[in-house]
Amino acid sequence: xxxxxxxxxxxxxxxxxxxxxxxxxxxxxxxxxxxxxxxxxxxxxxxxxxxxxxxxxxxxxxxxxxxxxxxxxxxxxxxxxxxxxxxxxxxxxxxxxxxxxxxxxxxxxxxxxxxxxxxxxxxxxxxxxxxxxxxxxxxxxxxxxxxxxxxxxxxxxxxxxxxxxxxxxxxxxxxxxxxxxxxxxxxxxxxxxxxxxxxxxxxxxxxxxxxxxxxxxxxxxxxxxxxxxxxxxxxxxxxxxxxxxxxxxxxxxxxxxxxxxxxxxxxxxxxxxxxxxxxxxxxxxxxxxxxxxxxxxxxxxxxxxxxxxxxxxxxxxxx
Ligand code: F6P
Numbered sequence: 001x002x003x004x005x006x007x008x009x010x011x012x013x014x015x016x017x018x019x020x021x022x023x024x025x026x027x028x029x030x031x032x033x034x035x036x037x038x039x040x041x042x043x044x045x046x047x048x049x050x051x052x053x054x055x056x057x058x059x060x061x062x063x064x065x066x067x068x069x070x071x072x073x074x075x076x077x078x079x080x081x082x083x084x085x086x087x088x089x090x091x092x093x094x095x096x097x098x099x100x101x102x103x104x105x106x107x108x109x110x111x112x113x114x115x116x117x118x119x120x121x122x123x124x125x126x127x128x129x130x131x132x133x134x135x136x137x138x139x140x141x142x143x144x145x146x147x148x149x150x151x152x153x154x155x156x157x158x159x160x161x162x163x164x165x166x167x168x169x170x171x172x173x174x175x176x177x178x179x180x181x182x183x184x185x186x187x188x189x190x191x192x193x194x195x196x197x198x199x200x201x202x203x204x205x206x207x208x209x210x211x212x213x214x215x216x217x218x219x220x221x222x223x224x225x226x227x228x229x230x231x232x233x234x235x236x237x238x239x240x241x242x243x244x245x246x247x248x249x250x251x252x253x254x255x256x257x258x259x260x261x262x263x264x265x266x267x268x269x270x271x272x273x274x275x276x277x278x279x280x281x282x283x284x285x286x287x288x289x290x291x292x293x294x295x296x297x298x299x300x301x302x303x304x305x306x307x308x309x310x311x312x313x314x315x316x317x318x319x
Contacts, residue, residue, distance in 0.1 A: 005096070006034065007100070018268065023098050033051075082115060107300065120283070124137040140263075161240075172192050186218065186318060187213075
C-alpha cells in the first residue's frame with residue numbers, strides 16, 4: 001500500500017481538522033503518499049483530489065469546520081455511484097481511504113471496502129449518536145457552545161421572569177440536550193429517548209417559582225417535537241411567559257475544545273497505523289480512555305442508548 005486518501009463527509013464537526021492533520025502527518029511519517037478528497041463522496045465522484053504535504057495541514061488544529069469541505073452526495077447513495085467511486089480511486093492508484101463522518105458516511109465506507117478499497121471510519125459528528133463509541137469528534141465543542149448560550153439566556157430569563165426553551169441539535173439522539181443541560185443546570189431536559197409530560201414540566205416551573213426562582217431553562221432536543229408549538233403549549237399550560245431560542249448551526253462551528261482536538265488527533269493517527277497493519281472495513285471508537293475498533297457493520301448496529309443515570313442526575317440536581 002502506497003497511497004492513502006482522506007475525506008470528511010456529512011455534517012461538519014469541530015475537531016475534524018485535527019483528525020485530518022494527524023492522518024496526513026502520521027501517513028507521511030509511515031511512508032505513505034496522502035491525498036485529500038474535497039467535498040466528501042461528491043468530490044470523490046468528481047475526482048476532486050489534492051496532494052497533502054505536512055505543510056498543507058499547518059495551522060488547522062485550532063480551526064472549526066473541515067479544510068477538506070464536506071457534502072452529502074445523492075449519487076453515492078446508489079450502487080452505481082459507489083462502483084464508479086471505487087473505480088476512480090483505483091484509477092488514481094489510491095489503495096485505502098479514511099472516512100471522517102457519521103453513520104451515513106460509514107455505510108458508504110463499508111460499500112467501498114466491499115468493492116476492494118481498504119477503508120477506516122473515524123466518528124465525526126456533533127450528535128454523539130453512534131452507540132459503539134463513548135464520544136464522537138465535535139460533541140464536546142457543541143455542548144460547550146450550548147453551555148455558553150444557556151449562561152447568557154439565564155441572565156435574561158432571570159431579569160424578566162420568563163422561561164426559555166432552548167432547542168438544540170442531535171437528530172434523534174438526546175446527548176447534546178442531556179450533557180449540555182447537566183452542565184448548565186437546565187431545569188428540564190427533553191430528549192427523544194424519553195417521553196415528556198407537560199404537566200410534570202409545569203409542576204417544576206411552579207415549584208421553582210414558589211422557591212423564588214425567576215429563571216427557568218428547558219433544553220429541548222430537535223428530535224422531540226416542533227419547538228414553536230412546544231413553546232406555545234408550554235406558555236398556555238403554565239401561564240408563564242416563554243421565549244424560544246434556537247441555537248442551530250452555531251453548534252457546528254467554533255474552535256474545537258481540547259477534548260475534540262485530542263480525540264481527532266488520536267483517532268487520525270491510529271487510523272493510519274491500522275491501515276499499515278492491514279486492517280480495513282473497521283470504525284475507530286473510544287471506550288473510557290482507550291481507542292478500539294470494530295467492523296463497520298457491527299459498529300453501526302450498536303444501538304445508541306441514552307445514559308439514564310445522567311438523565312436522572314440532571315433532574316435531581318436542577319430542582
Ligand atoms: O448531524 C449533524 C447535524 O447538525 C444534526 O444535529 C442536524 O439535525 C443536522 O446535522 C442539520 O443538517 P444541515 O446542516 O444539513 O441543516
